Amino acid sequence: MNHTTGLRTVAATRYVTPLREGGSLPGLVEADDLGMYVLKFRGAGQGVKTLVAEIVVGELARRLGFRVPEIVLVELDPELARAEPDQEVQELLRASGGLNLGLDYLPGSFDYNPVVREPGQELATRLLWLDALALNVDRSWRNPNTLLWHRQVWLIDHGASLYFHHSWRPDRFPAKEYRFDAADHLMLPFAGPLTEVDRELSARVTPELVAEVLALVPDAWLDQDEAFGEPDRVRAAYQEFFAARLARPRTWVESLEAARAARV
Structure with missing residues (x-):
């Protein structure tokens, strides 16, 4: 069974420019729907598991009410490399033929700085909780x-x-004890007590919701997992992770609250 029907698939028609802020050298591409997307390459050094995480956590965040650019699957023809003068980009394009991941490009956006515009306690607390749940160590x-x-x-x-x-x-x-260090998290100084947010969001992250998000990940990416192999077994393993993470007692929430209280 192919589990990709929940995300739109577009075809890259033009490679526009590299975005060198990221370690994986994402690029801006134009697609056959005339949209512009930030492309995350399957041939980048981190491999397809970073693309899996992009879908699982990004789409989970969307379902919990956060704003996330549309995530699409992007078919890439390695022949696009012929028009690219940068050798590093050429090699990346040639190594990434097939299905990649794109995020809708937000023209005119810029890095958010909470010192310039405070996020508000509710957003800060909810985002801190989400990143701790999903072990997002990069915010x-x-x-x-x-x-x-x-x-x-x-x-x-x-x-x-x-x-x-x-x-x-x-x-x-x-x-469930996977470590999450919140000390440097963007939202820690602005977050409030976690009790109510934890109660609300943990109830919303149901097995059905997790299954819905996991179903968006292409089977071809999960086939490459060396530990579990078959896509359904990989999805079951992710399900087990979230179930364990959300089971009581949630010691990671207690650690988050201690880190937050220490900043007050």
Whole structure:
């Protein structure tokens, strides 16, 4: 069964420019729907698991009420490399033929700085909780991975989440104690008490919701998992992770609250 029907698929028609802020060298492309997308390449050094994390965490965030640019699947023809003068980009394009991941480009957006425009306690608390749930270790002051667009906060770049899946083993999984260090999190200074947010969001992240998000990940990307192999087994493993993460007692929430209280 192919599980990609929930995301639109477009074809890249033109490579516009590299976006060198990211370590994986994402690029801006135009697609056959005339849209512009920030393309995350399957041939980048981090591999397809970063693309899996982008879908799982980005779409989970969307369903919890956060603003996330539309995520699409992007078919890339390696022949686009012929028109690219940069050798590094050429090699990346040639290594990324097939299905890649794109995020709708938000023209005129810029990195969000909460010092310039405070996020408000509710947004800060909810985002801190989400990143701790999904083990997103890459939303810091140095690298906010959050944009301001039309005066609203948008979340991007979730590829560093679910970091355990780069080396997971069945005998070590699931583990609700996976460490999340909130000390440098972008929203920690603005977050409020986590009790109510934890109660609300943990109730909303149901097994059905997690399954809905996991169904968006292409089977071809999950086929490459070295620990579980078959897509349905990989999805089941992710389900187990979220179930363990949300089971009581949630010690990671207690750690978050301690880190927050220490900043007050």
